[in-house]
Amino acid sequence: MANPAGPATVDRRSDTTLPYLASLNPEQREAVLHTGNDGGRSLLILAGAGSGKTRVITTKIAYLIRERGLDPRSILAVTFTNRAAREMADRARQIDERAEDAMLRTFHSFGAWFLRRNGSLGGLSSNFVIYDDDDTVSLLSSIMEDIPRAEVKQAAYAIARAKDFFLSPEDPELDRIDHRKKFRKIYARYEERLAQIGNVDFGDLIKKPVEILRSQPEVARRFRERFRVIMVDEYQDSNIAQFELLKELCGPDTYVCVVGDDDQSIYRFRGAEVRNILEFPDRFPGTDIVRLERNYRSTAPILQVASSVVDHNEGRLGKTLRSERGGGKTPTLVFLPDQDEEAEFCAELIEKTVRGGRKGQAAGKDVRDKRAAAKPSRALEQPKAVYSDWAILYRTNAQSRGFETEFLRRRIPYRVVGSLKFYEREEIKDALALLSFLVNSRDEVAFRRVVNKPIRGVGAATVDKVIEAAGFGLADMAADDGIEAGPSPGDIAAAARRIMPDLPAKARGGLAAFLAAIDAGAEALEADPARNGAREEEDAGPIPDRKRVAKPTPKTKTKPRDGLRAGEGLSVCVVTLINEAELDDYHRSHDEITGKQRIENLQELVNSATDYPATREGLLEFLEHIELDRSLETAGEGQGNSDDVVTLITLHNTKGLEFRRVIITGIEQGIFPRDDKKGDDLEEERRLFYVGATRAMDELYLCSCAMRLMFGRIMPSEPSIFLREVDKSSLRILGKAPYGFNSGNARSASGGSDEGSVADSVVEFGRYPGGASRSSGRAGRAFAGHAPAKKVTSSDGRWQIGDRIFHDDHGYGAVIEIREPPAQLPPESDEDGPVVRVRFDTGKELRFLSSHQSSRFTKIGDD
DNA sequence: TAATCGATCTTTTTT
């Protein structure tokens, strides 16, 4: 096929006759229709937030297939998140079914796909497992013996960065990452060990394909022949290694189209290189540039606030984002005393719009019609306020907790996006280690993790013996690559069998039991259909992907009473393995509550395996999926399966999303931005603010607290410098601004006599008059909609307003307020109950659960 | 050899 993308640059006919192009604006259309003419011309789309970028990409894919007759299989579109990849695939398919056959993947999943097929050329067998950061640290700590964990982690981080920058242990440039000779050595050793084990880390998924493409011209040729069009989304987040990969995939005829926004580059910390996008036209000569500067998402006042912060950055391409929507509600900046009130404020704000609005129109109806209202036709009816309009954004995952607590208490449905704790749980990692070892018996990390769990009498001494027998000292087995059949050097299982007779009885028995479990797991797998020779062909088409793998949601509603229940497919193998290894017993035995929880988690993992075939190949896919897509959403409890939920999400995770109403929380110095950020890092935080703010369609709220619980201590908190960078006139300010905030520069303004009162570390409410003087929540009432019922006596009879108390840390105080949780649903066996607010004689105010019992907190006088 | 208790940090952000 000669240049499939050429020859004409613009298809005039398209303007009028192609309906799916009709609704594009001129710039968007230009971006879609641009195909480059004399081979290899490239396109850089600078797409501001909310400018219809995804639409352009998906339409372009469809256009290339439909109007330019391109084989869908020759299109490669790369994104950075699985979510984006999925969305892109969905939307492209909506325009044209054939887009299904285009390859839309994340960079990393593309890398994995590549390596499964061509890894052997780089000494990698096709059954590698992908190590996550934890595994990497484990491996590294076996190399760096007797070195504090923090340092090991540091080294792991440095190695990951090195790979992001496409630097090998020998590379002179490595000094940029870490100049110590020791580091070079550690890195080299790590690479050696990883090769021996036959697994890869995240960085390898990019770096290794580049190396193979460079050393194997034949492979490179094949790939360049296959992919005629390559698109990269969120190009500003690409790193050097990814740039190299892109370059290697490009032949003289390849049409490259990258899309991005330098103002949304927020992944520098993991090696993203903004210069990739800034210098793209230099690296790909003959690049045309299209700017998408019309924002269809946000109102003008929201964009105004977002831009005013990022405008303080230097070294940006600069663009003017215009709102196509025009005016709207002025964004609100709220000053709050502490993070508890922040959570309360958010909750009340949301309740006011959702429940309040509902009450007005349909008194008797409840949750059920909320669900009905959530999904269908928001556009048709009057925009009804729903929970899913709302998103709460924060800088660190840890911040989600306060909101979760508050929302649970008030029965506000929510989901937490991100926070990958599920796969970090001990029992899950253990099970995965068993599976990994089954797939690759050279996996020392997995072996060490589970061989003696539960205790089988296989101690450290035995483990070392086995590992040694597995063939250390056989240097450079990477060289004679991994294609050999039979027991390969490094095979730990084989080594264990070999030396078993020489071991003491206890160790021998334990080891045998472990190996028997692995064997049982292997037997639960069916033989793979022959897959020899097919490999080369497969490059010509995407592997038959497991469609839309279900997230680990139990299929069977029945809770596992005792044993794990296998469903279909691969889950049989997983259960067998766990049972035979007695991993379930081990975790069950911990203690009643956590044991039960752990078994449930294991059951979830088992359930998620049902969608995979019970073959080695299926197992590999399962593991790969888990490593590459850990996005899980944890729903707020008791919310059923409703889609109508508030979203709790980190700022980083919001990229590509939009919500009608957004609250950015914790906009305080030290948190956002972190106080050690300066220079380029500070600029990145500004961009993060920009990303967050531009998620909002209709309403934007910014929260800043005067105090915050950090490391278990209450610390004073200052408003973020970003808040000072916003023009005050474009904000509505609620709550009491800290002294000096309204003058341009707080530092100089507060240099006067007022300073004395805040000299010590404890900040009294006095500094924020909205706090101390507001008695029972003036600030609250000012903007808080309906507060929970307030009472004189708590419903559990424990407290009355005026009760005197003593607290070990805070001294004497009195109850000044009692709040009952809103009684929406019948009070279940919730441990939460009334909340009492206590003002201590020091002037400090704190709140406690009524049920809170502790020797540190006692009622006096009364009783 | 392993469990347990105190002391000592810790907190980014994610494929």
Place this chain on the structure above:
DNA sequence: AGATCGATTA
């Protein structure tokens, strides 16, 4: 507050 580390102990 919570995790993690290490030293002490059973």
